[in-house]
Amino acid sequence: MPPPNFTPVDRTRWLAVIAIGLSIYMATLDMTIVATALPTIGHDLNSTATGTQWLLVAYNLPMIGLMIPLGRWVDVVGKRSSLLLAIVGFAVASTACGFAPNLGVLIALRVVQGTFAALIAVLVLAAAALVIAPKDRGKAMGLIGVIGPLGSVSGPVFGSLIVSQLTWPWLFFVNVPISAIAFALVAATVKDAGKLRAPAPAWLGAAAVVAGAFTLLLLGIDNLTSGSTVVGVVMLVGAVVLGAFWSRTSDAANVTGVLRLPPLLSLDSSLLLVTMTGGSMFFLMPYILEQHMGRTAGEVGSIMFAMPLAMGIVSFIGGQLADKFGDWRAGLVGACLAVLGVALLFTQGEQWTTAGTMWRLAIVGAGMGLFVAPNQSATMKFAPRERMGTASSLAGLARNLGFTFGPAVGAVVVGAGRSVNALLVVPLVASAGAALIAVVTAVQIRRLNREPAGPATAVVPQQPEPVGNPE
Known part of the structure; x- marks a missing residue:
């Protein structure tokens, strides 16, 4: 039986389910939509292929490194307000990406964009619990499962079409109307009295350690697969050290408590x-x-x-x-x-x-x-x-x-x-x-x-x- 403190809703709000699906669609779309446009972006911003590859890495790093810290934060804040924040933040970051004057700024903005995408991903189940009745749980998650992954699948197709017909900034501007629809649906259909609150300094420290560990892990794997064995091993050792440090904190105990x-x-x-x-x-x-x-x-x-x-x-x-x-x-x-x-x-x-x-x-x-x-x-x-x-x-x-x-x-x-x-x-x-x-x-x-x-x-x-x- 589920724990007794889990209080389900009695009626599924299907528009809210669609809104959650649209939000995760938007987040997964930007994982791949840029891939086919990297040569064009590199040409316009006078960058090499090695430099433009960081546009993909910069987005994906927060999608892994910040998942656990953001999940801990979502535990204690309002799900509706944090989802609205994530959607607005993603739209603003996407707009800023379209106006980036050079590759360095664009990479930094992709990190910000990826951070809000990670927050959206964390909120999928947390927000869904507010709007899905137990009898419809599988059906609703199936619907989200159809809408969400379509983003990563359709990204290369849309990316090629946009670059061939428009200019590369529209790869990011396309998120604005999707965000507007998702925001309106969430605001109208998701009910939650919880409010936002700023993270405490202890949370920021734990987030930095976890994000650093996963960043070193991913970069270490990338270096190993590309032939830079020594650099890759050093980064993996650094990831293990940071992970071991985090595992001794109370934050880690709370996370492992859920896994148990x-x-x-x-x-x-x-x-x-x-x-x-x-x-x-x-x-x-x-x-x-x-x-x-x-x-x-x-x-x-x-x-x-x-x-x-x-x-x-x-x-x-x-x-x-x-x-x-x-x-x-x-x-x-x-x-x-x-x-x-x-x-x-x-x-x-x-x-x-x-x-x-x-x-x-x-x-x-x-x-x-x-x-x-x-x-x-x-x-x-x-x-x-x-x-x-x-x-x-x-x-x-x-x-x-x-x-x-x-x-x-x-x-x-x-x-x-x-x-x-x-x-x-x-x-x-x-x-x-x-x-x-x-x-x-x-x-x-x-x-x-x-x-x-x-x-x-x-x-x-x-x-x-x-x-x-x-x-």
Whole structure:
């Protein structure tokens, strides 16, 4: 049973669900919309390819490094007001990006933009808990799961169209009307009496340590995969040192306290591995199809589209199945489908056919789509209301780390010049691990569902220490 302090709403506000989906769509859109325009931006701002790559890094660093600190802050502030702040901040930062006079300023503004995007990502589950009734939890998370990931998928397409028809600043200006719609919907439909408060100095210190640790981790991985072994190792050691320092703080104790609530650790672990499967597939398949199978770039795009298409279609269906048959059943089937789809890629022989590759990728995408909505629905169900910000940040961190580690490990394998089957081992191991953990999650949820509600069986975590200054 969920903890007794989790007070659900009795009627789902579907416009609010759409608003949350639009917000996360906007945040994920800017992860990829700039990628296809990097040469144009570099030419206009007199920068090299190495310099413009930092436009992607600058946005993604806060999306990982600030997730946990922002989750702790969201625990003690109003969810409606903080979501409105995130949307406005993202729109203002996007507008400023469009007027950036040089690359240095644009990179700095991308960090600000990524910070507000991270806040939006943290608020997905925390705000959703205010507007989604338990009976619609899976369906609503499935809808958000359809709208949100479309941003990263459609980003390169929109980026190419905008640059070809307009100028690169419109890559950022396009966020303004989306922000306006999301702001209006949130303001009208999300009800929450909580207010904003400034973070306390202790929170700022903890945030700096955590952000520094994850920044060194990501830059260390990037240096290792690009061949700078010594620099990469030094950065990874620095990340471990900062992580060890943070682990001894009370802030870390509050975060790990949430993870100790079953089944949250297994939910986040399986989510990390499922997204790592997807991240490695999106990275490795172009190499396999172009270099080993001789396909053109256009053919690769068409073949790979089967995976996100199936993911989007099945995500909403997966949410409905979760509401009808239970989160753990739908999530377990999704994880097993993903590993089945990857395993079937091994059966194609030396030359892959277009149709054969597409339906196998569709199975992988369908498995991921079927898995994510029940996974997020279960997190909402078992996380305490007053710790929903932390729980949401941990889920978001797992998702972002999976999409980061997948390509990183794939790059190492590609660099070693391995065979097609060796390349596919990366997503196979990740998806198999996710399926095994999904079994553990299913056992935990079944046991919790059999337990009667009451103080003797419910696990109530300690109250989080304040991370904001008193009002």
